[in-house]
Amino acid sequence: DPAEGRGPRSRTAAVTGAPGPEEPDTYVLEMLPYPSGEPHIGHLKCYSLGDAIAHYCRRRGARVLHPMGYDAFGLPAENHAIRTGVHPRVSTAESIASFQEQFRSWGISIDWSRELATSEPSYYRWTQWIFLELFRAGLAYRSEAAVKWCPNDQTVLANEQVSADGHCERCGAVVEIRQLEQWLLRITDYAERLLSDLDGIDWPDHVKTMQRNWIGRSEGAEVTFRCEELDVDYPVFTTRPDTLFGATFFVMAPEHPDVLRLAEGGPDEAAVREYVNHALTESSEERGRAEKQKTGVPLGRFVTNPVNGERIPMYVADYVLMEYGTGAIMAVPAHDERDHAFAEAFGLPIRRVIAPADEPDAGPEGLPYTGDGVIVGSHSDFDGLPNREALGAIVQWLDREGKGHASVNYRLRDWLISRQRYWGCPIPIVYCDRCGAVPVPEDELPVELPEIDDYMPKGRSPLAAAEDWVNARCPECDGPARRETDTMDTFVDSSWYFLRYCDARNERAAWDPATTREWMPVDQYIGGVEHAILHLMYARFFTKALADLGHLDFQEPFTALFTQGMVTKDGAKMSKSRGNVVSPASIVDRVGADTARCYILFVGPPEQDADWSDEGVDGVFRFLGRLWRLAAEVAERPGGTHGPIASPRSPEGDDLALARKTHWAIDKVGSDLRRFSFNTAIAAVMELLNACSRLREQAELQTLRFAVASAASLLFPFAPHVSSDIYERLTGERVWDQPWPEADEALLETEVYELVCQVNGKVRDRVQARTDAPAQELLALCLAAPNVRAHVDGREIVKEVVIPGKLVNLVVR
């Protein structure tokens, strides 16, 4: 069967193709799969996309790096193990075997010699090495902090793994807050570079936008409010220093370390204590509800507003977030909706300091007013100025007085990487009573994950139970020490795998810089949008940090990014619970890998979501069958396999038409591939086949053979098995050894074309015109067209528009 997904050539070596001195090295990379169960349709789409590009690049003469690996540590595997009782090492290995088998059956051209799994000691040894590099550079640090804790998975989560409404991304449980000592990576040091370097990379706008939003850069000022009684300065961040004169109270987050001290001895001390305790236990979901009534408690203390010396009361309230800015705010109820709501609830003064420009005497009505206007009721130096102008002047004044300065604030938080889980990369640190947290010496890496039977989560890492493993010697003083028992977030593993592929078998280093210089950065990265923030931000951070440490000489890991859309069934995400899962294996069994791969690319633009249709699959299956049968029929004709494949020299009539269609397809498929328009590229091959079928009796054998072989050659990146079979039947050659075909410019142009004749912009006729006919002749042709005359006769022609090669438009009255 031609469309059967089997074939002798399903394993095209990846880094083949003669490396010519002028040909570039190209790194084509699809995001590595998380091996859980079997590959799903999304994997088929991703790797079909990447393989098409890899093939195209190779046949254009590039050396192509196209590797594969498995993101094999992590929660899903461990949760699966907990459910089934099968050790994650075993279930992960089984799953990897299944992925390998299917990737081979799909015929994805992978360089298997570089295959890796992040759970192998030979890989995570270097993950640990990178951690220690970051530790030495001060980019990995321990900190006790309020952290997000999932009570179901029994682990700490990164901010990024908690959904907007406070649920665990993995299991859906409501997340709690706990105070724990954790390892963090100082990604915030890179906030500005992560933001500005987005400008230089070829990524989809929506991904860049998501990253920009996540980094959340705000320009403003840091302003110091002083608590005279305690002799403490409290800086706040504000984007609106122009409203400083309207600050009538001051609010701290419940997590602010000074809250209890401030309330001590005050009239509301007990109430503050209770409020803080309640806020800390409340889920981020409950706390985050925007429509929630504003609550809070006065601290019984005052701070001084630096611009006017006014004493304003301090409050604790949960609408202020510890993790943004300084955990304290100046409240300007006249010009901030949240502060306004709080002031209303607590009967606090509301003072307008900005008025709309056309209404400088505006009263208290219309508040809160968050728009721009002129400064009022503030200070004689600023009153009457447009607020944006005054903003700069006020900041300068603060700076001169030493009461504040211009400041930039980011929403991005440091990356919390500790996980109290078993199935992850051990953190290579030992704790010594005398020396503290000490890095494991490099020559002792990897710190291997011990084999343990009980990996059930218990609120502390399961590794803590492996006493023999935990007990260690301090590398500095040789005294007794204990190993860190937390493991790393899986996203650490996948933040550098693209580097390891460059030198995957190196046992002495994570990579030889010569190899990353050769291949990196990745020329084309491909994956789902779901990684728009997490993985892609972390990988960029690692790249920059490693470059700063002298291990890399580039700043961005992925020059170009392509994000594929989801594959749905009946309009819904495929899921076991819905029972609408389409398994790639069953499709490949039924119609073959070529059909499956072509269909997933033909169904629509790859960046968009696509709905799976079995009928659509059948249509592609029929197309491949028609192509194969025609090729077989041509090959069986006398002379059907002889001589080189070549465009006919001076074709006429039907031969010319078929040769033209062939060159049209060559041109179209190439340009479509370059713009990721796979669906139209496949449609062009379909059109070529339709032309071949129509002209199979009329055209000369060699013209037909050229057309059919070209169709196969153009289809090879999408359907490698049938295409290479057809090509070899017709030519005796291997299609992957053939350079990508070039269209003959002369045959892309015709000497006559159909001139569209419009009257008042409406098509009224079509006539044959010579390609080189001058405008006057085209105009005459149009005027002579019968149906044009019917619409023009008796009217006055007021304008003639002649677009040679296209149309003539006559404007009549």
Add this chain to the structure above:
RNA sequence: GCGGCGGUGGCGGAACGGUAGACGCGAGGCCCUCAAAAGGCCUUGUCCGACAGGGCGUGUGGGUUCGAAUCCCACCCGCCGCACCA
């Protein structure tokens, strides 16, 4: 609320400001067959019309243009991301 993306036949989707609906699915008719499957041929936006041809058509309303699915303005709807971010 802020930001991003999108809205085209019965369906998936094509269309450098220049023939709207390529290609495929589905549907209808026909051929092959004892019959079916497979395969092949034809039709298929919609309305009027036997044909020729014509009217209407790319979410809505305006605008720019000889000409707009495409560019601009306003709005409606859908999807995605962020959201008490000071």
